[in-house]
Amino acid sequence: MNAFDPRPPFYLGIDLGGTNIKSGVVEDTGRPLSSVSIETEADRGPEVGIENLAKAGRLAVEASGLRWDQISGVGLGSPGTMDLSRGMLLQPPNLPGWNQLPIRDLLAAKLDKPTILQNDANAAAYGEYWAGAGRNTRSLVLFTLGTGVGCGIITEGRIIEGRHSHGGECGHIIVQMENGRRCGCGAYGHLEAYASATALVKRAHDLLSEGSMKSVLREIPPDDLTSRAISEAADAGDPAARRLMKETAFYLAVGTVTLLHTIDPDIVLFGGGMIAAGQGFLEDIRQHVQKMAFPAVAKGTRIDYAELGGDAGFIGAAGCARDAFGR
Template sequence: MAHNTQPQPPFFIGVDVGGTTIKVGIVDDNGRSLSKSVVPTEVKQPPEIGMANLERCVRDAVQQSGLTMDDMHSVGLATPGTMDIAAGMLLTPGNLPAWHGFQIRQHVQNRLQKPTVLQNDANAAAFGEFWVGTARDAPSAVMWTLGTGVGCGIIIHDVVIEGQHSHGGESGHMIVQMDGGRSNVDGRCGTLEAYCSATALVKRCREAIEAGADSSLRATLDAGQEITAKLIADAAEAGDELADRLVMDTARILGVATVSLMHTIDPSMILIGGAMTFGRHDNIIGRRFLQRLKDEVHALAFPIPAAKTRIDYAILGGDAGYIGAAGCARQRFTGKTPSGATAEQRAYPC
């Protein structure tokens, strides 16, 4: 039987608020993105300016989809943490400094006149992959998002692990170095983010070159140009030993953290997503990065999870956040889950 290619109602608005841009997509009941729009967040301005940008972005995405606001069922809103999910409030999000203490869910709901659910951005991205991405057939999944920081989302039997205080899954702040650890941007020492984010990779590269390490990237620094994670990956692909060592060491450390999560929740799948995935399977560095991570897992994890846990790249890219946010609205306001399980079945998954 041929698959129905027509958009399937109900339709959901997925919103992914970042430190640079707000991304909005219209998503149908099957998790298909019908349209997408992007506007600047303008984080240095009062949050009301951001809300006006968000509303403009939503209305543009709806218009692009060929639908109307009346066709929209509800809104899923993904933002960086920290937050109080139940209260719909941002607490102290590091990349939204002017939005601290902002009741964002109620503001969005008032502007759009649609039921709105708030979710952490890393959780939403993981939920998108769980719904229609790489983990769509998995009972449970952990997704690392590597970028400016390190995010993490955990989904078990259709349930996002939010925790008692809306801080569940903040595993980028897992301690991987007890004594003398590197500091991340918010001053916490020894965290995974201080070693495996794009920010940390660039910082470690600069420090090594300034300490005398030989690298083709020295010319970039000498010219007064910025080193980026992309430049480091390109240098590694071209045979630069320092760049290659740093990328593979990032994979090793991420593997150590992955084993800790495997031994804690025993998921069926581990995903790697975000902006820093080194070209994924399409690039030799991406393939080697994933294999190095797997090697560390196989060396450190218990034999059964080491053998049976699937580890792979996420596939939705930058769309994962708004698709997952839409999926959270779908689940919250219609009761439909990615697996099709009822609330009672989710409560007793065995």
Template sequence: MTVTPALLPIDKATLPLFAGIDVGGTNIKIGLVDDTGQPVAFNKISTQQEDGAEKAAERVAETLGDMLAKLGLEPNTVARAGLATPGPMNLATGQLLKPGNLPGWHFAMVRDLFSKATGLPVTFANDANAAAFGEFWSGAGAEVQNMVLVTLGTGVGGGIIIDGRLLVGAHGAGGEVGHIVIDCRDDAPPNSLKLRGTLEGYCGAYGVEARARAALETTGAKSSLSELDDESLTPLAIAKAAEAGDHLAMSIVMETAKLLAIGLASIIHTVDPESVVIGGAMTFGGEGHPLGERFLDEVRRQTSVRIFESLRSEVHMDFARLGGDAGFIGAAGLAREEHRG
């Protein structure tokens, strides 16, 4: 089910507007965001990645035009666009490299293609970094200047904000928190890039599924999960079993919290953030859900015992607030940053 973000009436918006474009393998989210970080218009179109980046840019431009027309606004109301895509990428040249979920876009000069199609200057960003900036600008990190976002899903992504600025790094790889090593054994499980022992390899969806399968095989514990085939043994199934009182399933959820905390301890000691925000599709129900809140409490507890005592009451840890809107809001926010110099 698609949830449309809450929209600010255009007569209450602070101009100029910024366009946020968040590209995924299936859909492209397009939003118009005002100067305070509030969306005033939103639409979503199919990526149709097999048709290539240029065709997609043209369809995005057409959609933006329609959105402005419905608001009764001229194109010059939009100062700049932000474009967020999966990596890897070359931020300096505006080129995508070989993102796994966009094979039809490999090596496309996407920044220039979207700028030409929309007639706007374009700021280019990694999608996870854009989501981090969105949460910082108008989400869970809006009250701080130093924040880390960790997103849990198929993989583990994230972004880092230092003194109000997105950490990009010398090669565009800043904030790749999922590739922090938490297990140095030579036979540690590999992640999506075949790197062993990383946070993603243990806490990404496939890592959680692999740990559940291993527990079923090695412990022989009675569990409703043993009735599921490999395709059905998903984090959602594990969460549902845990909620129903399955002890092995609950142990997998709590172990995920502990493993995440091991990675977070290293991030906290490196970055010293005021806030750590946890988002993505795999938060076991997230904010307000009993299992999600128990998961977060365990992450907090396991992190606390691994960091400096002086930081334990200073680093706040919460769920993300913007959900799937964080990418396009953050992309718009990064465009705003570049527009303001």
């Protein structure tokens, strides 16, 4: 066997999203051998959806060049509220109608493989831990910055799942208990209400409407304003956009400090669409953490961007299958 031969055992990871399903086969080292993406068609209901999950999985195995019987197990990452031990989706907001769904067992029956369910943000954290920016660590926090703020926590090589499968829901830690912004979940003062891409755009609208600050952002039709446009305007020197990005870095540093003083992990990672903002944004987060965290923690904790991008979810889901079925 040379270095490029695939190394068994092999696991199939499937990352279920509201819009797309991503799937790939991953070898024992964490290297993905294939990657496919198809539409979820979530609005066609769970039956079609599960058929699509199975289809994505079969295509990924085909694309890997392996035979179906070479796959040792399947990991499924999913958004929404769930009961991990029972493998159930409870009430996923992005998958309307997929309520009280025994998704793990339905998929296991379709694929005839041992299957495990994991929260998508937890799976992404596990992916980075296994094969990404967190490899060679024992504990890790990953914040995924997108529409919301996803989070997954690993300590001693294990995902903190929690009693109600709500471990690592750190988009919903309270960073501002008095006069806090309203979060997408309905509560107030959550990290996500300040630091998600959605929150950034909202704060931009607030800033533009309240003041007379000059900004190229005013030239963008309000409905077209995106976090990417803000980040690019900041890079081009626009003062309003710069201020918004600096504030976002501060909010993320606040959340990071709370996690550092709770978990004290080896590494804190940021992933998701917003990390397109680049090294300056990361440096701003680091500097705020330096000022706010306990000295030993501030000095000794690596803070970095995630490495696996959109593949973290299926790689991590495959890693969860390896953890569950591979030993």
